[in-house]
Amino acid sequence: MSNAELNELKQKYVAAGAASPATAFADRAENAEIWDADGNRFIDFAGGIGVLNVGHRHPKVVAAVKAQLDKVMHTCQTVMPYEGYVKVAEKLSHLVPVRGHAKVMLANSGAEALENAVKIARAATGRSNVICFDGGYHGRTFYTMAMNGKVAPYQTDFGPMPGTVFRAPYPVPYHGVSEDEAIRGLKMTLKTDANPKDTAAIILEPVLGEGGFYPASKSFLEKIREICDEHGMLMIIDEVQSGFGRTGKMFAIEHSGVEPDMMTMAKSMADGMPISAVVGTDKVMDASGPNSLGGTYTGSPTACAAALAVMDVFEEENILEKSQALGEKLAARFGEWQTKFDCIDNVRNMGAMAAFELVSNKTDRTPNAELAAALCKKAREEGLILLSCGMYGNTIRFLMPVTIEDSVLNEGLDIIESCLESLV
Missing domain, CATH: 3.90.1150.10 (Aspartate Aminotransferase, domain 1)
Incomplete structure (x- = not known):
């Protein structure tokens, strides 16, 4: 046509x-x-x-997906698991710079990964609040819409957003927000809106994506880590857009040396096949009960095959x-x-x-x-x-x-x- x-x-x-x-x-x-x-x-x-x-249709990725199609397309991994899911989890656990031994759950999209990261953070801390940043973008599901630091077009027509999401300034010196002002704003949010005792996590992109491609400095990320540690909150890094080699390292957070408690990733993880992941410290990731995480299509065999091929391409090329x-x-x-x-x-x-x-x-x-x-x-x-x-x-x-x-x-x-x- x-x-x-x-x-x-x-x-x-x-x-x-x-x-x-x-x-x-x-x-x-x-x-x-x-x-x-x-x-x-x-x-x-x-x-x-x-x-x-x-790149579009990388030959190694295409070949891996075609080979998987000749084996298994779907079982739902919670019904009958398969090798690809656990192999992706194994590889990510070694690649992702979270604190301690890492465990993994797979999902279908960046928004799903962020939703699950919040669920896991709540289970691990027993707290409800999350703090996000101006200009951040985390998805189009209801909770991730509430987390986005920009109203239009993501929230405009959809009525009240879920509560327990609070906002802090993101440092963009070019537009008048210094690092010191951003930290001062975060501390004010913790004082006036989001009681630290009720706050599960601080969630941020190490480089704003939709918000304008502004990188957070090493010192800013170190201060976020310190504030999280001071109050027993989790540090969650959203690498959906910045991850998988975009910044010259596998993940943007690696430029800072800071180790978060959890990270989310998607987009270039599988060269166009729908897959995402939440990777975090084992005790955090194991906090919720049996069958509390997942979904019908999460970590599908074809998407896992593509993701494994992408990780091979990174090494080989x-x-x-x-x-x-x-x-x-x-x-x-x-x-x-x-x-x-x-x-x-x-x-x-x-x-x-x-x-x-x-x-x-x-x-x-x-x-x-x-x-x-x-x-x-x-x-x-x-x-x-x-x-x-x-x-x-x-x-x-x-x-x-x-x-x-x-x-x-x-x-x-x-x-x-x-x-x-x-x-x-």
Whole structure:
């Protein structure tokens, strides 16, 4: 079917809240390129929102999934378990830098992982409250919507959010929130809203995802660890977007050396197959009773096969080194653009988790969300899929596959530069 025919069906049958505004439909993809239903080629700088760090249809992952399909597609692991689930758990327990011996539960999505992390934290501490941060994004289920540090579009139409979720400032010095102010705000939250004796956990992204790709400093994360220890609260790190090699290490928290009590992960864990995980210290993870965690499809055989293949690819193809190298290439080009264009400021990257701000005034750092939207729209017209994000909607983020070929990377960056030249 053509793009036009598929759009007609979309308008008629897909709920407005779930329908993509894009008018081109993916037909096939390879590494960092997608071809639509009409045969048009796109360079992919979005990676399915950070899902494809090892590229579309990595051959090793495809082969692993096909092989699994010839064995078992589904049993529900709580009814009859299978090797893939326990092998993924074993590998993650050795990879994830939580305190002490790690145990694992698998789920289907990032939001599910965060929901279960809260359940586990409540069981382990006997407390109900959680504290999250401005700009954080944790999912679209009801509790994770309440945890999100941004109202629109995630909470807007859905009525009252669950209680026992409290908020603190996230340090973004560029937008006027220093680390000291963020810590002071957190301590005030603990004093005025969330009694530490009733607070199970502090949950944060080590690099804000939807919130704008702002990394937390080593010292900030160390202070969160200290505050959690002081009050007997758990430190939960959300690595759904920053994990699996995006920042040049397997997990962003590794840049700080801080060991959390639990971590959540999803997205690039299985190169597009739906899977997520909660990994935590054994005593914490074992706190809830039998059959209290899981679900019909959690840790499916095919998704586990894909995840195991992804972890093999990381070792065999030096993905972490490639992520660091990609980040350096992006940083160099961003630096050129910051000098060339008055609208580009605050270029930044942690490995290949890279971004810059579009502003109407560098002196005042005035966010320019309209230009960000225009750039993404024009880039799409020129065959490049590009995403914006941030509290102010003015951040351009880069989530192309780490495995992108240099020629394709440079072609995409040239498209951005050309678009900027025509827009400003």
